[in-house]
Amino acid sequence: MPHIDTDRLKRDCPLLDVVASYGIPLRQSGQTWVGRCPFHPDGGRPNFHVYARTNSWFCFRCGVGGDVIRFVQKMDGVNFRQAVERLQGGSLRGGAAHPCASLRRAIPTPAREWGASERACLAAAVELYSNRLFSDPAALDYVQRRGLRRSTLEQCRVGYARGDELVAYLRWRRLPVQAAVRVGLLTPGGREFLAGRIVVPEVRGGQPIWLIGRTMDLDSRAPRYLALPGLKPLLGWESARRSPWVIVTEGPFDWLTLRQWNLPALALIGTHARAEALRALRRFERVYLALDNDDAGAAATEELLRTLGPCAVPLALRDVKDVADLAAAPHGRRAFMRVLRRAMRASPHCTGRSEESNNAKEATYVVLSESSRVDRPAGS
Numbered sequence: 001m002p003h004i005d006t007d008r009l010k011r012d013c014p015l016l017d018v019v020a021s022y023g024i025p026l027r028q029s030g031q032t033w034v035g036r037c038p039f040h041p042d043g044g045r046p047n048f049h050v051y052a053r054t055n056s057w058f059c060f061r062c063g064v065g066g067d068v069i070r071f072v073q074k075m076d077g078v079n080f081r082q083a084v085e086r087l088q089g090g091s092l093r094g095g096a097a098h099p100c101a102s103l104r105r106a107i108p109t110p111a112r113e114w115g116a117s118e119r120a121c122l123a124a125a126v127e128l129y130s131n132r133l134f135s136d137p138a139a140l141d142y143v144q145r146r147g148l149r150r151s152t153l154e155q156c157r158v159g160y161a162r163g164d165e166l167v168a169y170l171r172w173r174r175l176p177v178q179a180a181v182r183v184g185l186l187t188p189g190g191r192e193f194l195a196g197r198i199v200v201p202e203v204r205g206g207q208p209i210w211l212i213g214r215t216m217d218l219d220s221r222a223p224r225y226l227a228l229p230g231l232k233p234l235l236g237w238e239s240a241r242r243s244p245w246v247i248v249t250e251g252p253f254d255w256l257t258l259r260q261w262n263l264p265a266l267a268l269i270g271t272h273a274r275a276e277a278l279r280a281l282r283r284f285e286r287v288y289l290a291l292d293n294d295d296a297g298a299a300a301t302e303e304l305l306r307t308l309g310p311c312a313v314p315l316a317l318r319d320v321k322d323v324a325d326l327a328a329a330p331h332g333r334r335a336f337m338r339v340l341r342r343a344m345r346a347s348p349h350c351t352g353r354s355e356e357s358n359n360a361k362e363a364t365y366v367v368l369s370e371s372s373r374v375d376r377p378a379g380s
């Protein structure tokens, strides 16, 4: 067996990511992440601790712990060498395999560990809101005018919170209203937090874990988006995780648009990518950036290009404000696909993060008018 640079392997495969890739939910508590131990029936208070600072873990019940290699050994019942190989993506020599290649399909965000009641309330709310959307003419008209098809809305479990029925629905389902308050669906005063909004859930393993709602009333002074509290996930993880490449957008409606076109997509929910989101994005061989066509979108694109390196490729928008605008535009999909294909051809291989790729740095523009030149390098 050739020499193994374990320090580098541990750097390349942060323990938090690896634990998440086994579907073990962790919740943050200061510098420590806590969850249920996978090595013993951990029913009561969670005993499994992951220390991000030292990249190590320990179970206080089992009395065992160690580094990422030890974790994989115990999880998979393999020896040191096999664990290393798994972490390296099955290839020690050649160097072609991405570190953590086998973990690329992992879950990026340790899901917030809600109890059964809270999870049931989230699921019930998504069900109620989804049914309501299809029976509320104004709400349905709004999403359809934005170019979203019924099949997309159903598939992504988009809903409408009318604002006056969640409490009664939870009671009818015999679910504890207090649990809905804890997850943020209801205010302590019993008001529906997302009332009057189109609601998009983030779903993991069939379970909604987080909701965001967009107001339909653009004249109101209410914020355009409201989201439940807690860690903001990369919206759409499950639909994108199996793809080697992904398109990154800002908002839920951009994401819905790309999902409608059957493209692997993730929404940052804003312009800021937290460290966890960046770690998740690094798992893709190629990340196409389709952020909003404004100053904030441009600044965020620059920042992502800098942090993600040559594997990130900008797709700049023109004539439209964001990807969501293309959903209702004639030829919107065609314009987007043309530019995406061109960007793919211009940067066919991601050679690794240390090498610069000039092609990958050039922005390609999405324009709607057929007569305009479609792609030009940024700044020319």
Ligand SMILES: [Zn+2]
Residues within 6 Å of the ligand: 037, 038, 039, 040, 042, 047, 059, 060, 061, 062, 063
């Ligand atoms: Zn244990």
